[in-house]
Amino acid sequence: MSFYSKFYSGKYLRFLIAPAIVFALSLIFIFGFGIKQGIDLSGGTLLTIHTTQTVNTDEIKSYLQTNFGLEDVTVSFAKGVQSNRLDIQYLQEPNLVSLQTEIQNIKTLESQGSAIEQTKTLLTKHSVNYAELNLKEYKDWISQLDALYNTEKNNRVNGILSDLGIKYGFDTTNVAIKEISPTLSATFYSKIILVSIIAIILIVLTIFLAYREFVPSIAIIACGLLDVLGGLAGMAIMGVPLSLVSIPALLMLLGYSIDTDVMLTTKLLKRSEGSSVERAGDSMRTGVYMTTTAIGAVLIMLIFASLYNIVVFFDIAIILLFGLVVDLVATWMMNGPILLWYVESKKK
Amino acid sequence: MNFLKNIKVIILLVILILGAIILLTKGLNYGLDFSGGTQFIITLSEPVKDGSTMDRINETIAKRMDWSGLKDVKVNSWDNRFVSVQIAESDPKQVAQIEELLQKQGKFECVFEGKVLFNGDSVTVNKSADKGYGINKNKSTGFEDWAVPFTLNPKDARNFSEGIFHKCVALPDGTSSCPSTYFFIDRPLDSLVLIPKDIYDVESLDTDTYGNEFDTAIKNSNVNYIIFTEFDSNTLNEIKTKLTTLNLQKIVYPGTTDIGVLKDANLNVKFIEVAKTSDPWIKSAIGLKSIIGLRDSITNKNVAAITAPNFVVFANLAIQGAAPTLAEAQSEVNELSAILSSGSLPVGIENISKETVSPVLGQNILSKILIMGLLALLVVAIIIFVRYNDWRIAIPIFVTGAAEVFLVLAFAALINWQLDLVAIAGILTAVGTGVDDQIIITDELERNKGKEQSEERSLLARVKRAFFIIWMSAATLAATMLPIIFVFGGVPKLIGFAITTLAGVAIGVLITRPAFAAIIKEIINN
Numbered sequence: 001m002s003f004y005s006k007f008y009s010g011k012y013l014r015f016l017i018a019p020a021i022v023f024a025l026s027l028i029f030i031f032g033f034g035i036k037q038g039i040d041l042s043g044g045t046l047l048t049i050h051t052t053q054t055v056n057t058d059e060i061k062s063y064l065q066t067n068f069g070l071e072d073v074t075v076s077f078a079k080g081v082q083s084n085r086l087d088i089q090y091l092q093e094p095n096l097v098s099l100q101t102e103i104q105n106i107k108t109l110e111s112q113g114s115a116i117e118q119t120k121t122l123l124t125k126h127s128v129n130y131a132e133l134n135l136k137e138y139k140d141w142i143s144q145l146d147a148l149y150n151t152e153k154n155n156r157v158n159g160i161l162s163d164l165g166i167k168y169g170f171d172t173t174n175v176a177i178k179e180i181s182p183t184l185s186a187t188f189y190s191k192i193i194l195v196s197i198i199a200i201i202l203i204v205l206t207i208f209l210a211y212r213e214f215v216p217s218i219a220i221i222a223c224g225l226l227d228v229l230g231g232l233a234g235m236a237i238m239g240v241p242l243s244l245v246s247i248p249a250l251l252m253l254l255g256y257s258i259d260t261d262v263m264l265t266t267k268l269l270k271r272s273e274g275s276s277v278e279r280a281g282d283s284m285r286t287g288v289y290m291t292t293t294a295i296g297a298v299l300i301m302l303i304f305a306s307l308y309n310i311v312v313f314f315d316i317a318i319i320l321l322f323g324l325v326v327d328l329v330a331t332w333m334m335n336g337p338i339l340l341w342y343v344e345s346k347k348k
Numbered sequence: 349m350n351f352l353k354n355i356k357v358i359i360l361l362v363i364l365i366l367g368a369i370i371l372l373t374k375g376l377n378y379g380l381d382f383s384g385g386t387q388f389i390i391t392l393s394e395p396v397k398d399g400s401t402m403d404r405i406n407e408t409i410a411k412r413m414d415w416s417g418l419k420d421v422k423v424n425s426w427d428n429r430f431v432s433v434q435i436a437e438s439d440p441k442q443v444a445q446i447e448e449l450l451q452k453q454g455k456f457e458c459v460f461e462g463k464v465l466f467n468g469d470s471v472t473v474n475k476s477a478d479k480g481y482g483i484n485k486n487k488s489t490g491f492e493d494w495a496v497p498f499t500l501n502p503k504d505a506r507n508f509s510e511g512i513f514h515k516c517v518a519l520p521d522g523t524s525s526c527p528s529t530y531f532f533i534d535r536p537l538d539s540l541v542l543i544p545k546d547i548y549d550v551e552s553l554d555t556d557t558y559g560n561e562f563d564t565a566i567k568n569s570n571v572n573y574i575i576f577t578e579f580d581s582n583t584l585n586e587i588k589t590k591l592t593t594l595n596l597q598k599i600v601y602p603g604t605t606d607i608g609v610l611k612d613a614n615l616n617v618k619f620i621e622v623a624k625t626s627d628p629w630i631k632s633a634i635g636l637k638s639i640i641g642l643r644d645s646i647t648n649k650n651v652a653a654i655t656a657p658n659f660v661v662f663a664n665l666a667i668q669g670a671a672p673t674l675a676e677a678q679s680e681v682n683e684l685s686a687i688l689s690s691g692s693l694p695v696g697i698e699n700i701s702k703e704t705v706s707p708v709l710g711q712n713i714l715s716k717i718l719i720m721g722l723l724a725l726l727v728v729a730i731i732i733f734v735r736y737n738d739w740r741i742a743i744p745i746f747v748t749g750a751a752e753v754f755l756v757l758a759f760a761a762l763i764n765w766q767l768d769l770v771a772i773a774g775i776l777t778a779v780g781t782g783v784d785d786q787i788i789i790t791d792e793l794e795r796n797k798g799k800e801q802s803e804e805r806s807l808l809a810r811v812k813r814a815f816f817i818i819w820m821s822a823a824t825l826a827a828t829m830l831p832i833i834f835v836f837g838g839v840p841k842l843i844g845f846a847i848t849t850l851a852g853v854a855i856g857v858l859i860t861r862p863a864f865a866a867i868i869k870e871i872i873n874n
Contacts, residue, residue, distance in 0.1 A: 143696035245845070251829070258821065270816075289731070289791075297724040301720065
């Protein structure tokens with residue numbers, strides 16, 4: 001008799017301590033380290049510089065803070081085989097913030113006349129010769145304000161880049177720039193929340209419709225959620241931000257990691273060969289191999305992503321890796337014991 | 349090899365062949381991550397509720413991008429408020445320039461005596477040959493004369509007619525001398541135009557194109573320019589002074605001029621090269637489209653005052669020109685009509701978000717990703733070999749996984765999906781779920797191999813039950829991935845992961861797994 005067939009033969013409810021520990025640890029990691037929001041959701045600017053140099057991130061960070069007064073700067077550096085990667089992300093630049101406030105104030109003025117007057121003052125202050133622009137109506141002036149903001153924004157970014165280029169000798173022609181405006185990030189944010197809610201509702205419905213029994217359905221969903229917590233803990237530990245890449249990956253993990261639970265539940269509830277303990281052990285044998293192969297593949301992806309500095313792969317691999325490891329505990333030490341207890345108590 | 353006769357295996361083989369044909373004929377589309385480029389997301393200043401306005405915005409932006417000479421521009425809008433524009437350019441300076449072009453309103457202007465009389469917003473193009481729209485061969489010059497007639501709205505028509513009132517001067521010989529109106533598109537008012545002396549000499553004598561008005565044309569444009577022979581210190585100083593005193597942001601120069609000296613001079617401006625076409629260079633440089641001389645009649649010569657009852661308001665005008673070839677005349681007409689009829693955006697632009705991807709990874713990363721994928725599958729195959737101690741099981745799992753990758757790629761080619769890194773990550777994870785399912789099938793069949801078939805345990809029943817689990821896990825995955833496609837549908841770059849995952853799962857459940865089950869059943873039975 002193997003490890004698997006003996007696994008549930010003892011007092012299996014004791015296993016529940018393991019998922020409890022995993023749950024607590026995940027929460028500690030998530031709230032202890034915190035998960036930062038990626039630029040998609042927070043808005044702001046992300047500059048990615050590929051360089052062969054090795055740089056001191058703290059030095060660059062304080063340089064940017066003192067010279068440009070950037071807010072919420074994070075600077076991260078990763079080595080790769082082909083080139084190293086320097087990411088600089090910041091939320092706002094004070095001059096732009098004040099410009100934005102000024103623009104907003106003008107836009108909310110009730111009198112269009114004084115709004116136009118103030119626009120003129122602002123344009124002059126930023127040396128825009130509005131006389132040549134042939135602005136007639138109120139809306140022409142207002143759209144000029146937005147144009148001014150955009151021009152200033154680009155000037156700032158280029159200023160920062162050329163400054164870094166001169167100081168550190170980076171090749172600033174090969175820079176990737178990502179800018180997400182506050183309106184866009186707010187839209188992304190509300191959309192991804194909506195997606196998550198719909199996804200969770202759909203998955204709950206699917207499972208309840210398939211099994212039509214309360215305890216097993218709840219157990220499957222609880223497992224999925226614990227896996228997602230594991231993925232989140234992985235993000236907190238490895239510094240993977242919440243983004244439009246990582247949230248779909250978390251949802252994917254929710255849908256994917258459930259397959260072992262589905263197998264276990266199906267075998268326990270819908271079959272009759274052998275004892276339930278045997279069937280649970282049987283399922284575990286299959287399930288552990290399923291998860292092991294997946295972890296093996298994800299590890300390859302993770303190594304590859306680190307070698308070539310491919311952030312998208314790295315983020316997804318981290319989430320899947322942590323989620324799948326947690327899934328081993330969640331499925332076989334939480335769902336397994338709960339279902340066995342449920343099946344056996346039903347028989348009595 | 350009996351399984352080759354199985355219908356499910358035959359279906360798989362047929363689809364694999366189809367997939368190969370699709371991949372060979374259509375090829376794969378690579379997204380920004382591999383080709384490099386920029387995606388802009390434009391936030392409009394207000395939501396656009398009606399579809400035709402949104403179409404117009406998309407069209408205008410697409411036309412404008414085409415016009416700027418960019419290729420492979422993709423424009424699409426979502427949520428009534430956002431327009432994504434994808435271009436294959438990632439150099440920050442160029443990108444900033446394009447961003448500016450996007451923000452521009454696409455300005456057509458009619459300038460008279462240095463003042464704007466009306467702009468593109470007041471204009472409706474008459475696309476009818478009766479009104480003169482189109483191209484006619486001029487027998488005497490041999491050129492193709494073209495014309496784009498348009499109607500002014502009443503307010504601006506009046507404004508125009510008043511603006512040119514009594515502008516012709518009677519000459520002693522009984523004829524009149526009339527000034528001209530100048531039509532511009534996007535006059536480079538924020539630029540300094542560098543005119544090499546040799547171009548100036550040739551073009552200022554070209555009376556065919558300008559009459560005698562070369563100088564007046566430049567002056568009327570209000571564009572700042574200098575005429576120079578070489579970039580000596582005097583010229584450089586002049587350029588610097590003009591740039592700073594007039595606060596100019598760009599330098600416009602002809603492609604034939606080497607501006608290396610200027611680029612090294614730290615002028616902090618953008619350089620815009622304007623190529624020489626069949627038109628005189630200066631026309632392209634200042635955005636001049638047409639010079640139209642006035643005639644006595646249009647200036648209301650015989651009317652006493654603008655308030656007089658017989659004062660005539662002219663609303664129907666035309667932009668005219670000539671080109672040496674029919675093709676050039678046609679493109680001129682098309683461009684003008686495009687800008688005039690869908691010229692400026694109907695709503696303002698609040699801000700532009702963007703993502704540039706430098707082609708640092710390049711396409712060579714693809715072969716590495718392929719190797720990684722095969723390596724991952726190999727690791728899986730090894731784990732499976734260790735488990736079953738039988739290559740006859742590990743190999744089909746490996747082959748099925750590879751077939752799934754292949755079919756998802758064929759699917760992407762079929763729907764012209766742009767493959768980005770996220771999409772490839774989606775393929776990898778989909779194949780991961782596929783392997784899981786294959787393990788379930790294998791275990792289900794392998795488990796009771798030696799036992800008697802006394803219960804309802806026929807192989808068929810076991811495969812059926814394995815498929816319940818497989819369908820369930822496919823359904824849960826669909827439940828989490830479908831909402832992404834519905835909610836983010838308009839932003840292709842964001843749903844690539846969900847698309848390929850779902851495609852992979854669907855292909856797996858419908859095509860590859862049934863075939864795998866048939867094959868593995870055969871192998872285990874022997």
